[in-house]
Amino acid sequence: MLLFTPGPTPVPESVRQAMATPTLHHRTPEFEAIFKEARERLMRLFGMDECVMLASSGTGAMQSCVLNLCKKKALTINAGKFGERFGKIVTAMGKELVELKYEWNTPVSLDDVKRALEDNPDIDSLFIQISESAGGLRHPVEEIASYLKSVNPNIMVVADGITAVGVEKIDTTDIDALVAGSQKALMLPPGLAMVGLSSLAVERIGDGVDYYFNLASEIKKQRNNTTAYTAPTTLIIGLNAIFDEIEKEGLESLYSSTKARAEATQKALESIGLNIYPTKPALSMSTIIDEDAEAIRKLLKTKYGVNIAGGQDHLKGKIFRINQMGLIPVNESAWVVNAIEMALSDLGRREFDGTASRTFNTIYFNEID
Numbered sequence: 001m002l003l004f005t006p007g008p009t010p011v012p013e014s015v016r017q018a019m020a021t022p023t024l025h026h027r028t029p030e031f032e033a034i035f036k037e038a039r040e041r042l043m044r045l046f047g048m049d050e051c052v053m054l055a056s057s058g059t060g061a062m063q064s065c066v067l068n069l070c071k072k073k074a075l076t077i078n079a080g081k082f083g084e085r086f087g088k089i090v091t092a093m094g095k096e097l098v099e100l101k102y103e104w105n106t107p108v109s110l111d112d113v114k115r116a117l118e119d120n121p122d123i124d125s126l127f128i129q130i131s132e133s134a135g136g137l138r139h140p141v142e143e144i145a146s147y148l149k150s151v152n153p154n155i156m157v158v159a160d161g162i163t164a165v166g167v168e169k170i171d172t173t174d175i176d177a178l179v180a181g182s183q184k185a186l187m188l189p190p191g192l193a194m195v196g197l198s199s200l201a202v203e204r205i206g207d208g209v210d211y212y213f214n215l216a217s218e219i220k221k222q223r224n225n226t227t228a229y230t231a232p233t234t235l236i237i238g239l240n241a242i243f244d245e246i247e248k249e250g251l252e253s254l255y256s257s258t259k260a261r262a263e264a265t266q267k268a269l270e271s272i273g274l275n276i277y278p279t280k281p282a283l284s285m286s287t288i289i290d291e292d293a294e295a296i297r298k299l300l301k302t303k304y305g306v307n308i309a310g311g312q313d314h315l316k317g318k319i320f321r322i323n324q325m326g327l328i329p330v331n332e333s334a335w336v337v338n339a340i341e342m343a344l345s346d347l348g349r350r351e352f353d354g355t356a357s358r359t360f361n362t363i364y365f366n367e368i369d
């Protein structure tokens with residue numbers, strides 16, 4: 001079965017092998033060297049001066065940023081499950097919340113942010129997804145961040161890049177914290193969260209708050225290539241292995257092939273009459289809105305050996321999402337669009353003639369060479 005859900009993503013063989021080595025003690029020079037290497041590579045990937053690794057799922061890193069970077073009042077953007085989650089965390093952590101809410105196919109608008117800030121001049125932080133995975137939406141984070149910094153450079157801009165870091169080059173000029181998670185674009189098993197930090201964010205964190213998620217104690221330890229509590233050693237070994245794998249062709253090549261796959265998939269699906277759900281699609285996944293979404297998904301799973309994701313909440317049964325994150329062999333992506341065309345034929349919606357596969361290959365190989 002091909003795993004084509006937008007997280008978790010398949011873990012490459014070389015990475016699984018690297019993680020199968022005997023357990024290392026985390027307080028040893030041997031592991032500290034591994035940690036140092038992973039940390040330096042992560043800072044290069046983020047394009048930021050500081051970073052921390054946390055033994056938690058991505059949500060733990062989101063919570064640590066709310067705790068350590070929002071002093072009083074946060075602005076959150078809810079255009080899907082994960083933006084909604086930031087709002088819930090802010091409230092659960094006892095901070096004030098201003099939430100801008102959108103349909104799951106609609107990106108945040110700068111005018112709404114301007115109005116929210118005028119009405120609430122005490123907003124001290126923004127929490128936003130770069131790629132909102134609920135509907136496969138790309139928010140204009142760079143534009144929003146740049147506006148907020150022009151109004152008040154002290155506003156902390158926290159970007160959830162869990163389905164964006166490793167997908168495209170992120171401009172971190174106006175970003176103070178950039179969150180990543182292991183099981184999405186970084187092709188690792190779940191359990192490791194990572195946060196890139198600006199020097200202003202490090203200053204703001206100061207002595208930090210909270211115990212397990214105290215970013216100040218983590219920064220202090222991790223600058224010395226160790227962690228405050230037991231490090232997820234296996235996942236950090238895996239992180240170096242995935243960097244090795246990415247570096248074979250280079251990061252730029254990962255970005256360009258991801259973009260080419262996402263665009264070729266979108267055009268291929270449109271060429272067989274399907275409709276893209278988000279008005280601004282992210283490159284991390286291809287999201288289709290269709291009344292037969294569940295029937296298509298089921299046929300893919302039972303007949304064509306492909307596992308794709310459906311929708312959640314009000315989009316349950318209405319959309320399906322195809323992963324584009326990671327080092328995906330192009331023949332697998334080509335098979336996915338072909339299988340969807342075959343499923344449409346099974347459902348009596350169109351006669352199969354290979355249009356999806358032809359469109360995919362024409363666009364992908366035109367773009368990539």
Ligand SMILES: *Cc1c(COP(=O)(O)O)cnc(C)c1O
Binds near residue numbers: 058132160
């Ligand atoms: C998956 C995901 C998360 C949550 O990560 P967990 O590892 O499940 O806690 C947060 N934000 C986005 C955009 C995601 O795709």
